Amino acid sequence: MIQAPRFSTATQSVFVLCILATSLFFGGVAWAQVFLTAIVLQSRPEFRDERLLLMACSLIWLAIFRWMFVRQLFFPYTLHLATCGVLFASDFEIWRGYIRGMIVVAVFIAIRFLQGATNRVVIIELIVAAVILAFAIGIYQLTPKNAASRAIIVVLSSLAAVAGLAI
Numbered sequence: 001m002i003q004a005p006r007f008s009t010a011t012q013s014v015f016v017l018c019i020l021a022t023s024l025f026f027g028g029v030a031w032a033q034v035f036l037t038a039i040v041l042q043s044r045p046e047f048r049d050e051r052l053l054l055m056a057c058s059l060i061w062l063a064i065f066r067w068m069f070v071r072q073l074f075f076p077y078t079l080h081l082a083t084c085g086v087l088f089a090s091d092f093e094i095w096r097g098y099i100r101g102m103i104v105v106a107v108f109i110a111i112r113f114l115q116g117a118t119n120r121v122v123i124i125e126l127i128v129a130a131v132i133l134a135f136a137i138g139i140y141q142l143t144p145k146n147a148a149s150r151a152i153i154v155v156l157s158s159l160a161a162v163a164g165l166a167i
Helices: 009-027 029-042 049-056 059-068 071-089 094-114 119-142 147-164
Strands: none
Touching: 009 029, 009 049, 009 059, 029 049, 029 071, 029 094, 049 071, 049 147, 059 071, 071 094, 071 119, 071 147, 094 119, 119 147
16 A cells, blocks of 8 residues: 655645745735645644645646636635545544535635625535535545545546536
8 A cells, every 4th residue: 555655744844835835926825825724724733644745736726727827727726625624524524524625615715706706606616616525525435535535536526626617
């Protein structure tokens, strides 16, 4: 079985700051705020490196955004991070995970209001996000609780968010 590398607390902190700086520099305040919210919700003494590595993969959406200049990719980026929050917290309690994921989505919705999105668009994004996170929890309950299943569910959630953009 493949194990994620073990980092010291200082290394984890530097890695988090690098991800945060990258999202701030290349995505802006909104992208950094969503990441910061997700990482704060994941903070706990037994923070596993696997969480940090899976959350760092959200930068793929930022890279695609910068490459294609499609600002709507902020939604799959957010769902990637929200799903991470859902899955890692639902190891302890399902509702705790769902609430953490919805907090990340709430920050996204607040940002969308500040960006001037219409009420209709914001409501659709909220409903799509809530449904995707609910499905992520449901699927996760049926799979083995390991890194591979979490990674697959996070990728599927992000891709579902891309499909949700078509609504």
